Amino acid sequence: MSTTPAPFTADDYRARMARAAEAAADAGLAGLLIAPGPDLVHLTGYRPTAVTERLTVLVLAAGRDPVLVVPALEAADAEHAVGAPALTLRDWTDAKDPYAATAPLLDAGGRFGVSDNTWALHLLGLQQALPGTSYVALTEALPMLRAVKDAHELERLAAAGAAADATYEEILKVRFSGRRESDVAADLAALLRQFGHSQVDFTVVGSGPNGANPHHEAGERTIEQGDMVVLDFGGLKDGYGSDTSRTVHVGDPTPAEQHIHEVVREAQQAGVDAVKPGAACQEVDRAAREIIEEAGYGDLFIHRTGHGIGVTTHEPPYMIEGEELEMVPGMCFSVEPGIYLPGRFGVRIEDIVTVTEDGGKRLNNTAREMAIVE
The missing domain is CATH 3.40.350.10 (Creatinase/prolidase N-terminal domain)
Known part of the structure; x- marks a missing residue:
């Protein structure tokens, strides 16, 4: 409780x-x-x-x-x-x-x-x-003004992450096929509040071709069998932010869809593995991007790998090429690589990670393998 x-x-x-x-x-x-x-x-x-x-x-x-x-x-x-x-x-x-x-x-x-x-x-x-x-x-x-969180702030961020995880576990139980993106987004918002969020900042539901737009807002498109669906949601709990993404599939995916999802999963893991004190923030972006580029999808990863989080859901530091700010224990940020195929679908996997004395610790812990929904 x-x-x-x-x-x-x-x-x-x-x-x-x-x-x-x-x-x-x-x-x-x-x-x-x-x-x-x-x-x-x-x-x-x-x-x-x-x-x-x-x-x-x-x-x-x-x-x-x-x-x-x-x-x-x-x-x-x-x-x-x-x-x-x-x-x-x-x-x-x-x-x-x-x-x-x-x-x-x-x-x-x-x-x-x-x-x-x-x-x-x-x-x-x-x-x-x-x-x-x-x-x-x-x-x-002063890029470090709010970047390093104290123990009480980390406690709040961990609780917000756990609430977002609980929301994801519950959304997997609802029906997607035949419902509008906005219906699933409303479910996400209700669940975030149920699990303690006082403010819901975003509930992205990008189905099929809409998932190829990283900032697509849930619309009136009806989700269909065979759709890949990007879910990205978060807000504030006890004044501190949550933000997580998972990509699910309605019915059985094709081998090509499974392959691209696995590339993103591996890239996300590489980004998390690159988190360590003393390393530059850009190393997280480089590690994730290298996996996607080697798989031949480099030009389809069209945004930075991550952003800070705290009293807002987007703040410094940023995990992007050229950011030489060193990671410090207590920093919290997202690791969220993606691949976006225009007119077809998108895949994104995102966790909030905090820098520890010897590496990084995820604040989101739901399964990153592709979930199958109805």
């Missing part, structure tokens, strides 16, 4: 903000500007009820108290955030200039790291208020 993990505390968030500020200083930055989104949730526990044109920004700098600039009408909500006791709140009213209110908190000639999802409107407003400042995206400046 699953249990709800202990909530993060104000001290947890205080420590995260302090580490982030020190990391910024070590990177030669005057500080960090954190807009509403996953970075703000991770650092403070605060998630504004609505993200609008009104400026909300967390200002972090080494040796200074963290300050959260918020619109006055949202100050009460911010005060109730778990991390609020670790913050100084500075509110502004609609009659005031929010950038003028924020400017005294910033080094007039400083270079700041900014959340990747910061609105251009706000960045331009700050630049106008402080023409001497400059900015760099957090993914570039």
Whole structure:
């Protein structure tokens, strides 16, 4: 029986903000500007009820108290955030200039790291208020900001992965043939919630030729006997993400379909085997891609091998050629190679993997062999 993990505390968030500020200083930055989104949730526990044109920004700098600039009408909500006791709140009213209110908190000639999802409107407003400042995206400046998970975060990610696994085991029991993709997607969403997800982010059901589109959304196509069906689903449980893919077959597959599925399974295994501390993230992509290229399908593997996961289902680091960031124990990311044959079908197999002291550990543990469904 699953249990709800202990909530993060104000001290947890205080420590995260302090580490982030020190990391910024070590990177030669005057500080960090954190807009509403996953970075703000991770650092403070605060998630504004609505993200609008009104400026909300967390200002972090080494040796200074963290300050959260918020619109006055949202100050009460911010005060109730778990991390609020670790913050100084500075509110502004609609009659005031929010950038003028924020400017005294910033080094007039400083270079700041900014959340990747910061609105251009706000960045331009700050630049106008402080023409001497400059900015760099957090993914570039501090790629490790949220990449390494602590024990409590790993516990949540493991529980989310187990819930996704339970969802897959149950979906194998439903009928596919004669039903629409959207019907099976609704089943997946209901099962994710049944097993503890508070948020369902995606339920991809790509049957037959639709499976050749990696980002196909479940549509109104009726699933038929003989279809290969790509299932890719996930969301948030206790604030942390799940994301897994399996490819099933309606009825008996052909030898060619079995062969391609096996190539992807071997590629996925090779990618997982490449996970080890100290190795570059690109080595996971290279290992999986090599198997698919040797089988003659290299031009049909059309996306990166993986992405990070945490308080969102897609975040740094990325398992892709050219990413030389070293893997570190506590990193969590997907390993999800695929082969996509336009007009015919696709195959993808995906697990979330965490880096350990001596390799990698899967957080998804359902069978990777092709399952036959009705």
